[in-house]
Amino acid sequence: xxxxxxxxxxxxxxxxxxxxxxxxxxxxxxxxxxxxxxxxxxxxxxxxxxxxxxxxxxxxxxxxxxxxxxxxxxxxxxxxxxxxxxxxxxxxxxxxxxxxxxxxxxxxxxxxxxxxxxxxxxxxxxxxxxxxxxxxxxxxxxxxxxxxxxxxxxxxxxxxxxxxxxxxxxxxxxxxxxxxxxxxxxxxxxxxxxxxxxxxxxxxxxxxxxxxxxxxxxxxxxxxxxxxxxxxxxxxxxxxxxxxxxxxxxxxxxxxxxxxxxxxxxxxxxxxxxxxxxxxxxxxxxxxxxxxxxxxxxxxxxxxxxxxxxxxxxxxxxxxxxxxxxxxxxx
Amino acid sequence: xxxxxxxxxxxxxxxxxxxxxxxxxxxxxxxxxxxxxxxxxxxxxxxxxxxxxxxxxxxxxxxxxxxxxxxxxxxxxxxxxxxxxxxxxxxxxxxxxxxxxxxxxxxxxxxxxxxxxxxxxxxxxxxxxxxxxxxxxxxxxxxxxxxxxxxxxxxxxxxxxxxxxxxxxxxxxxxxxxxxxxxxxxxxxxxxxxxxxxxxxxxxxxxxxxxxxxxxxxxxxxxxxxxxxxxxxxxxxxxxxxxxxxxxxxxxxxxxxxxxxxxxxxxxxxxxxxxxxxxxxxxxxxxxxxxxxxxxxxxxxxxxxxxxxxxxxxxxxxxxxxxxxxxxxxxxxxxxxx
Numbered sequence: 035x036x037x038x039x040x041x042x043x044x045x046x047x048x049x050x051x052x053x054x055x056x057x058x059x060x061x062x063x064x065x066x067x068x069x070x071x072x073x074x075x076x077x078x079x080x081x082x083x084x085x086x087x088x089x090x091x092x093x094x095x096x097x098x099x100x101x102x103x104x105x106x107x108x109x110x111x112x113x114x115x116x117x118x119x120x121x122x123x124x125x126x127x128x129x130x131x132x133x134x135x136x137x138x139x140x141x142x143x144x145x146x147x148x149x150x151x152x153x154x155x156x157x158x159x160x161x162x163x164x165x166x167x168x169x170x171x172x173x174x175x176x177x178x179x180x181x182x183x184x185x186x187x188x189x190x191x192x193x194x195x196x197x198x199x200x201x202x203x204x205x206x207x208x209x210x211x212x213x214x215x216x217x218x219x220x221x222x223x224x225x226x227x228x229x230x231x232x233x234x235x236x237x238x239x240x241x242x243x244x245x246x247x248x249x250x251x252x253x254x255x256x257x258x259x260x261x262x263x264x265x266x267x268x269x270x271x272x273x274x275x276x277x278x279x280x281x282x283x284x285x286x287x288x289x290x291x292x293x294x295x296x297x298x299x300x301x302x303x304x305x306x307x308x309x310x311x312x313x314x315x316x317x318x319x320x321x322x323x324x325x326x327x328x329x330x331x332x333x334x335x336x337x338x339x340x341x342x343x344x345x346x347x348x349x350x351x352x353x354x355x356x357x358x359x360x361x362x363x364x365x
Numbered sequence: 366x367x368x369x370x371x372x373x374x375x376x377x378x379x380x381x382x383x384x385x386x387x388x389x390x391x392x393x394x395x396x397x398x399x400x401x402x403x404x405x406x407x408x409x410x411x412x413x414x415x416x417x418x419x420x421x422x423x424x425x426x427x428x429x430x431x432x433x434x435x436x437x438x439x440x441x442x443x444x445x446x447x448x449x450x451x452x453x454x455x456x457x458x459x460x461x462x463x464x465x466x467x468x469x470x471x472x473x474x475x476x477x478x479x480x481x482x483x484x485x486x487x488x489x490x491x492x493x494x495x496x497x498x499x500x501x502x503x504x505x506x507x508x509x510x511x512x513x514x515x516x517x518x519x520x521x522x523x524x525x526x527x528x529x530x531x532x533x534x535x536x537x538x539x540x541x542x543x544x545x546x547x548x549x550x551x552x553x554x555x556x557x558x559x560x561x562x563x564x565x566x567x568x569x570x571x572x573x574x575x576x577x578x579x580x581x582x583x584x585x586x587x588x589x590x591x592x593x594x595x596x597x598x599x600x601x602x603x604x605x606x607x608x609x610x611x612x613x614x615x616x617x618x619x620x621x622x623x624x625x626x627x628x629x630x631x632x633x634x635x636x637x638x639x640x641x642x643x644x645x646x647x648x649x650x651x652x653x654x655x656x657x658x659x660x661x662x663x664x665x666x667x668x669x670x671x672x673x674x675x676x677x678x679x680x681x682x683x684x685x686x687x688x689x690x691x692x693x694x695x696x697x698x699x700x701x702x703x
Contacts (some may be wrong), residue, residue: 038498075552078524125598194422221419221643229634248554251583251626255634274630286402292558294587296627301587301606302565305558311523 038065038354039209039242040089041073047084047266050096054317058084059266066259068209069342071236071243072251073274076263077287079312082246085214086262089244090129091119094133119141124151133213136194138187142156144198145183152205170201174231184242204235204273206345211236219254229256250293254278259347264321265312272348282342282350282357330359373446374407376431376542377576381440383426387647396647400426401437402598408591411542411567411577415589415606417582419620422595428544430434431576433457444473445668455489462535466547468527472519479515479528485538504533507570508563525556529563536567542574561588582625586610591679594618596652597646604679612659614681616661627633653684661685 059081066072074082088099089106089116090146099247104111106127109118124130128151131137139147148167152158159167164183170178174197187195196216208363212231233256236243245256253260253274260277262270262285267333270283291306299305311325313319322328325335335354343349348358370615383401384672408414416424429435433454442449446691451458453610462485465471471671479501487496508529519593521525530550535543545564549557565588579585585592585605593603594617602615608619615640638660650657656666665685673680674687 067510072427163602191642222582222624222626223620223637223639226637227624227639229626231556232634233634249626250554250628254630255626255629255632256627278628289554290628292554293628294561294583296583296586296610296625299587304562304565304586307559307562308555 037108038067038286039107041065041103041105042089045088045104046099047081047086047088047093048098048100051316056316057266057319058315059088060319062261062263062266062268064261064268065272066210066242066244068242069237069240071245071256072259072261073247073257074261074263075247075250077143077248078266080263081266082263083214085348086129086214086244086246089212090123090127091116092129099178113254121155125206125313126208127154127210127212128206128208129210130196130199130203130213130216132218135187135192137199138195140187142186143183144185144187144190146184148198150204151202155206166205167201170204171198171236173204174198174201175227176201178243193220193228196220196224196228197231200232204239207239208241210242210244212246214239214246215234215248216245218247218249225263232256250278252264252288258289262289266319267316267323267351269324269352270350272345272350274343276348280344280348281323282348283352284328284357285324286350287357288291288327288329304324322351331352332358332359368602373409374443375410375445375694376406376408376444376576377407377443379443380443381427381430381437381442383423383430383435384438389647398647399598399649400646401430404598404600404604405440406440406593406600408574408576410574411568411589413577413589415592416578416584416595417592418575418595421646422608422645424595424596425546426487427595428546428576428578429462430544431544432461444446447623458485459538460540461542462519462540462543462546463544463546464528464531464535468520468524469551471531472527473518476518477515478517478519478522480531482533482537485534488643499624500537501533504537507536507567508533510703513656515590520573523556524563525559527557528552528560531569532560532563536571539571539612542576544576546578547580548577549584550622551577558586581626594621597625597644597649599654600681601683602681603654604676604681608676608678614676615683616659616685617655620658620660631672642686642693653682 038083039154043063044061045059046061048059049056062295074085087093093099096255101112109352145167149163150168152163167183168179171182174183176194176197192356217228220228247253257274260272261268264285270277270286277286288306288308294305308327313323313326321336322339325331339351341349342355381401385396385398385400388395392583418424429436435447436450444460448599450672482501482504483497486492486500489698500523501515505512510529549560551658552560568575578591589606592606592609593600594615602618620639623635624637639658652667652669653671656662663684671682671687
């Protein structure tokens with residue numbers, strides 16, 4: 035168990051568009067051990083969902099994915115063909131999507147959809163699959179599990195549907211779960227319950243989890259590792275403590291100033307803002323993608339940006355050694 | 366107007382109820398669904414009332430009643446002391462305007478920004494085209510959009526810009542009250558803070574009164590001056606923002622506050638102890654509607670509905686705070702199947 039379960043090096047995703055190529059994700063690296071939770075946080079369009087689809091081999095045919103290394107438990111995903119990927123998906127790696135209403139099939143019962151992966155991947159009979167489905171529905175906290183099997187998705191509330199999605203992803207005891215904004219559409223109370231459930235189950239089954247979200251509160255509470263993504267690049271990575279207690283990249287610091295923090299931000303005071311908009315990623319992107327919105331930007335930001343390593347496992351990309359223009363005046 | 370906060374409520378709800386009839390199945394008997402159940406509220410000029418609660422608690426129904434889009438089944442709504450329903454929709458629309466959640470679906474994609482913002486003026490026949498044009502230019506300045514966007518269409522704008530257009534459209538009628546229904550929940554973090562700052566500035570500049578509906582308690586705490594907590598059509602607690610967030614009373618409010626995920630590393634995900642799912646509003650639990658999920662529930666909570674108990678800055682509906690109630694034996698309720 036010394037080598038990580040998932041290792042990604044220099045993952046790049048290019049999308050051909052009318053005016054050229056959209057460099058959606060540019061050279062990102064990360065790895066993930068069993069039992070660990072990685073949170074990828076970023077705003078819309080930063081490429082975080084594309085990254086997860088790339089891992090699952092679910093990108094559309096026109097989208098070009100390259101990587102120097104992309105290994106899942108020794109299996110080279112860059113060379114894996116459709117058959118290998120189909121065998122992995124739903125079995126050893128599973129995905130939980132954001133919208134439980136659109137990602138469950140309205141025409142099939144909950145039971146049918148739950149049992150599908152197990153019947154496909156494992157040599158089990160219908161009765162065993164049914165028993166496993168009931169067991170998992172109970173595990174995710176659904177009462178009267180047996181009667182739910184014959185229900186259709188529209189008969190369940192949003193929170194219940196999301197729990198069904200989680201149960202479905204867990205059917206084959208996957209080693210890796212990718213959850214793309216699993217709680218964004220839910221109430222805060224349900225959000226807390228679902229996140230607790232995911233964290234507890236992850237620990238219990240020693241699963242690795244990639245959680246994709248834009249909610250910094252979720253990240254801080256759930257992540258072992260955090261990756262901050264901006265315009266297709268990982269601008270800062272580190273442990274949750276490192277990224278939240280000692281953020282280095284100007285974008286990470288800017289994001290944390292934008293949200294009202296109970297007990298810290300004065301009520302009604304002005305919140306921090308990040309002016310400007312995300313750059314256009316069509317046609318070669320050079321230098322730091324954040325420089326147009328950054329209050330620390332200098333001329334050198336147009337050139338190659340060094341990788342910096344302020345502490346073990348803590349990395350960020352910035353021309354400034356401390357993330358600040360002049361370290362002495364640091365806030 | 367240079368009026369600051371006065372004691373005269375600009376908006377008042379008196380015992381408002383809204384009951385829908387829901388048919389269950391093709392042959393099922395229609396059943397009443399109490400979306401709003403005897404709600405009284407008052408809002409002074411310049412205040413921001415944060416309205417929080419889970420989906421299905423009646424927040425949006427309340428907003429619709431205030432906008433005149435639904436009539437209350439019982440009770441009355443007063444704006445500046447005048448009963449609405451007696452006045453017509455047009456008069457009401459001049460005083461209350463909405464800002465909706467999703468700026469992608471709330472703007473007509475086939476109309477230019479100028480058309481979208483000036484539509485209220487045209488509907489109400491205010492001014493000629495020259496003065497309407499000037500009004501649009503002025504309001505664009507106020508919400509921080511460049512003049513050149515007048516000829517563009519919503520599809521050419523970012524989410525934050527669209528929400529600024531929605532704010533401009535609401536403010537062009539110079540309303541007294543703005544109903545903000547989750548105005549920032551569809552936006553990115555960095556854009557959300559810009560819109561919240563803008564709403565705060567506009568309130569100060571035009572002495573606006575907001576009803577701010579949101580599920581994000583951190584945002585409500587930041588922007589609101591008063592907070593009302595809704596559960597199954599009832600306002601179970603209402604207080605000043607300090608009173609509610611610093612010394613919350615109702616167990617449901619406490620659970621909501623507990624579920625806020627502040628960005629603090631290493632704290633883990635809180636346990637709200639709410640146990641069960643949100644109840645079915647067609648068959649609400651007996652007694653206190655919250656008792657099946659309440660960690661503090663006592664025996665009589667299941668049978669006797671709590672009455673509103675006045676607090677220093679508002680009210681709370683919970684037996685724990687009702688000292689005159691002789692049922693208050695303090696015996697804990699045994700909950701099953703949590």
